[in-house]
Amino acid sequence: MTDTPADRLARATPPAIARRVRGLGDRAIAWIFVAPTIFLLLAINIFPLIWTVRLSFTNFAANRPGREVEWVGLRNYERILTDERIWANMQTTAHFLFWTLFFQVVIGFALAWLINRRFRGNDLATTLIVLPMMLSPAVVGNFWTFLYQPQIGLINYTVELFTGIPASSFSMLGPGGLAKWSIIIVDTWMWTPFVMLICLAGLRSIPDYIYEAAEIDRASKWRQFWTLTVPMVLPFLMLAVLFRGIENFKMFDMVVLLTGGGPGNETLLASIDLKREAFEKWRTGYSSAYAIILFVTVFGLASIYVKALNRVRER
Amino acid sequence: MKSRYLGASAAVAIAAGAGSVQAETLTLCWAAWDPANALVELSKDFEAQSGHSMRFEFVPWPNFADRMLNELNSGGKLCDLLIGDSQWIGGGAENGHYVKLNDFFDANGISMDDFMPATVYAYSTWPKGTPNYYALPAMGDANGWFYRKDWFTDPEIMAAYKEATGEELREPQSQRELMQIAKFFQGREIDGKTVYGVSIFTERGSEGITMGATGALYAWGFKYENTPGSYDMEGAVNSPEAVEALEFYKELYECCTPPGYDNAYMEQSLDAFKSGQVAMAMNWFAFFPGLYADPNTGGDKIDFFVNPPQNVAASTLGGQGISVVSYSDKQDAALEYIKWFAQPEVQKKWWSMGGYSCHMSVLGDPGFADTAPFAADFLVAMEGVRDFWQEPAYASLLLAMQERLHNYVVAGQGTAQEALDGLIADWTEIFEDEGKL
Numbered sequence: 001m002t003d004t005p006a007d008r009l010a011r012a013t014p015p016a017i018a019r020r021v022r023g024l025g026d027r028a029i030a031w032i033f034v035a036p037t038i039f040l041l042l043a044i045n046i047f048p049l050i051w052t053v054r055l056s057f058t059n060f061a062a063n064r065p066g067r068e069v070e071w072v073g074l075r076n077y078e079r080i081l082t083d084e085r086i087w088a089n090m091q092t093t094a095h096f097l098f099w100t101l102f103f104q105v106v107i108g109f110a111l112a113w114l115i116n117r118r119f120r121g122n123d124l125a126t127t128l129i130v131l132p133m134m135l136s137p138a139v140v141g142n143f144w145t146f147l148y149q150p151q152i153g154l155i156n157y158t159v160e161l162f163t164g165i166p167a168s169s170f171s172m173l174g175p176g177g178l179a180k181w182s183i184i185i186v187d188t189w190m191w192t193p194f195v196m197l198i199c200l201a202g203l204r205s206i207p208d209y210i211y212e213a214a215e216i217d218r219a220s221k222w223r224q225f226w227t228l229t230v231p232m233v234l235p236f237l238m239l240a241v242l243f244r245g246i247e248n249f250k251m252f253d254m255v256v257l258l259t260g261g262g263p264g265n266e267t268l269l270a271s272i273d274l275k276r277e278a279f280e281k282w283r284t285g286y287s288s289a290y291a292i293i294l295f296v297t298v299f300g301l302a303s304i305y306v307k308a309l310n311r312v313r314e315r
Numbered sequence: 316m317k318s319r320y321l322g323a324s325a326a327v328a329i330a331a332g333a334g335s336v337q338a339e340t341l342t343l344c345w346a347a348w349d350p351a352n353a354l355v356e357l358s359k360d361f362e363a364q365s366g367h368s369m370r371f372e373f374v375p376w377p378n379f380a381d382r383m384l385n386e387l388n389s390g391g392k393l394c395d396l397l398i399g400d401s402q403w404i405g406g407g408a409e410n411g412h413y414v415k416l417n418d419f420f421d422a423n424g425i426s427m428d429d430f431m432p433a434t435v436y437a438y439s440t441w442p443k444g445t446p447n448y449y450a451l452p453a454m455g456d457a458n459g460w461f462y463r464k465d466w467f468t469d470p471e472i473m474a475a476y477k478e479a480t481g482e483e484l485r486e487p488q489s490q491r492e493l494m495q496i497a498k499f500f501q502g503r504e505i506d507g508k509t510v511y512g513v514s515i516f517t518e519r520g521s522e523g524i525t526m527g528a529t530g531a532l533y534a535w536g537f538k539y540e541n542t543p544g545s546y547d548m549e550g551a552v553n554s555p556e557a558v559e560a561l562e563f564y565k566e567l568y569e570c571c572t573p574p575g576y577d578n579a580y581m582e583q584s585l586d587a588f589k590s591g592q593v594a595m596a597m598n599w600f601a602f603f604p605g606l607y608a609d610p611n612t613g614g615d616k617i618d619f620f621v622n623p624p625q626n627v628a629a630s631t632l633g634g635q636g637i638s639v640v641s642y643s644d645k646q647d648a649a650l651e652y653i654k655w656f657a658q659p660e661v662q663k664k665w666w667s668m669g670g671y672s673c674h675m676s677v678l679g680d681p682g683f684a685d686t687a688p689f690a691a692d693f694l695v696a697m698e699g700v701r702d703f704w705q706e707p708a709y710a711s712l713l714l715a716m717q718e719r720l721h722n723y724v725v726a727g728q729g730t731a732q733e734a735l736d737g738l739i740a741d742w743t744e745i746f747e748d749e750g751k752l
Contacts, residue, residue: 063388065411066411150575171577173578174725175727260518260578263577265726280381282388282710283748
């Protein structure tokens with residue numbers, strides 16, 4: 001009989017320990033494995049969340065340790081929800097969210113569809129397209145600032161070349177209403193490849209025989225696209241929208257580098273405003289309430305969306 | 316109480332003799348800029364004399380307040396010594412971040428009478444003007460102006476200016492004259508290149524536009540309160556003069572700055588000038604030695620002037636005091652550094668290396684005005700400096716002003732009157748939260 005490593009380990013284990021381990025049920029062993037993760041989850045996610053909820057009902061300021069903390073009830077929530085400035089920031093965030101998702105879905109799907117049609121240089125094109133999403137948002141923010149520079153920037157120069165509008169007569173990141181579109185362009189440039197990759201995975205998961213059957217049934221390419229391709233890629237696309245939606249709701253770094261929330265408050269997203277309230281103005285209680293409102297908004301919207309996604313997948 | 320105890324114990328330690336303090340490695344925190352590099356060089360003398368070694372933590376200006384106030388608020392031990400902005404003094408004192416230095420000064424014969432009064436008031440005292448010292452004036456500074464002297468003295472340009480305005484081209488004697496000159500240069504071709512009038516501060520994120528616009532506001536006679544200490548702002552912050560000054564700053568931004576100049580602070584102002592884009596620029600005196608030494612636009616090509624008056628002569632205060640951080644475990648050695656730094660001969664060397672000493676042995680020297688082309692202007696500027704609120708809630712107060720000013724000046728939203736009325740509403744809410752109203 002062969003002496004396996006498992007046999008050797010069993011012989012080396014003291015009988016008492018072996019009995020104790022053997023005495024544990026599957027459920028207990030499962031708990032032993034899961035407990036550290038649950039502990040970390042509680043310590044890092046749940047406890048801070050509960051603590052934030054508690055702080056949101058106070059006037060606590062983290063930079064004023066000596067000041068008496070007062071219970072203010074729902075006052076912070078009331079101030080936030082009745083503040084026109086906050087609603088304006090929410091609108092700015094919604095504008096950014098809607099248009100970035102719209103452009104990323106349309107362009108990302110179109111690119112995936114093109115890449116999926118095998119052609120020479122396909123792999124190189126895919127690599128080049130996904131490059132932007134590999135860059136750091138800080139790098140992207142900085143070099144787009146240069147691209148948008150009115151005097152030396154490539155964008156203004158190109159506009160002048162094609163339209164005759166003097167390059168230095170307008171500023172993509174300055175006043176005039178272009179700034180909110182400029183940040184959408186940059187985010188779309190950076191993250192469209194992500195949507196493209198997910199769509200590409202969806203397209204490649206569609207078996208060829210389905211299209212062959214459609215061909216036999218003499219379905220046109222247009223009909224194949226709308227009745228086969230789109231419905232089968234839709235769950236993937238919805239997943240991409242979910243990921244990008246959550247990410248863009250939290251968008252901070254790139255926009256701070258590009259505009260700092262300006263000009264005025266034109267690109268002041270909710271996340272930037274929240275950071276200023278929490279860590280520049282140090283209104284900890286107020287900003288906790290602000291964070292809870294944002295959390296409930298994202299969580300609520302994401303839950304509704306996930307239900308819709310599941311329904312689509314079940315179809 | 317805690318800080319007083321710490322200060323007193325440290326004072327006793329110093330008085331007992333520097334030799335009793337064991338060799339330490341001290342960390343000094345400041346902003347990353349030209350004077351900080353000079354301080355590194357200067358501090359080598361301290362290392363040689365004391366046996367302590369120095370480490371430096373310099374943070375770029377846009378992140379300086381964020382980084383350092385986070386450090387202080389979390390009770391961090393990174394900095395033993397901090398050269399913090401003047402506006403932090405209220406929070407530093409009230410929140411126990413800074414060691415109170417009165418007992419230490421008394422024990423070591425350091426007198427605040429030896430320093431320029433305006434700098435003692437601005438950088439060291441809390442509550443303002445009381446003899447409670449939380450910092451030693453370290454780096455005097457104010458917002459000043461510099462211009463292309465070679466353009467201003469070019470006969471062709473001078474003649475063109477005379478023809479256009481009927482006046483001589485000279486250093487502006489008022490804010491209105493500054494705008495007139497800026498308009499003259501805006502879009503003009505000089506040496507085959509299009510140049511612009513001025514670079515001013517318009518930055519949104521930290522303190523830029525507030526520091527720039529207050530240069531105009533103070534010159535028109537802007538006040539924060541009707542009575543100091545009353546927080547009575549109605550009629551002061553939004554006075555007709557303040558409204559006029561803010562309208563002026565917006566017009567200056569619109570008429571006379573380079574394209575895309577909507578989020579500019581110190582660095583952008585320096586770049587605009589050094590690249591030969593602008594005729595005049597505002598910036599802190601701290602940068603003037605570097606500007607004068609610049610091989611392309613310095614030397615004979617540059618000259619300096621104090622913020623021009625309109626109704627009154629006034630400049631925006633910059634500069635910092637040096638404080639001992641109360642969370643430091645090396646307070647004795649840190650105090651030893653301050654004692655060394657306060658010596659007249661060290662202060663003289665500090666000025667000679669590019670730091671702006673606040674010591675009267677330097678500033679009161681009859682030959683001081685001739686030591687640098689901007690030295691006389693510095694003295695004039697420091698006589699009329701005005702500072703922002705130095706309250707513990709200064710960050711909230713500053714961000715509110717940043718937002719109101721940028722919305723009006725750069726984004727073109729509303730009127731100057733609405734911006735200043737809105738600012739009073741914001742500040743009132745903050746002071747109410749603080750329990751001061």
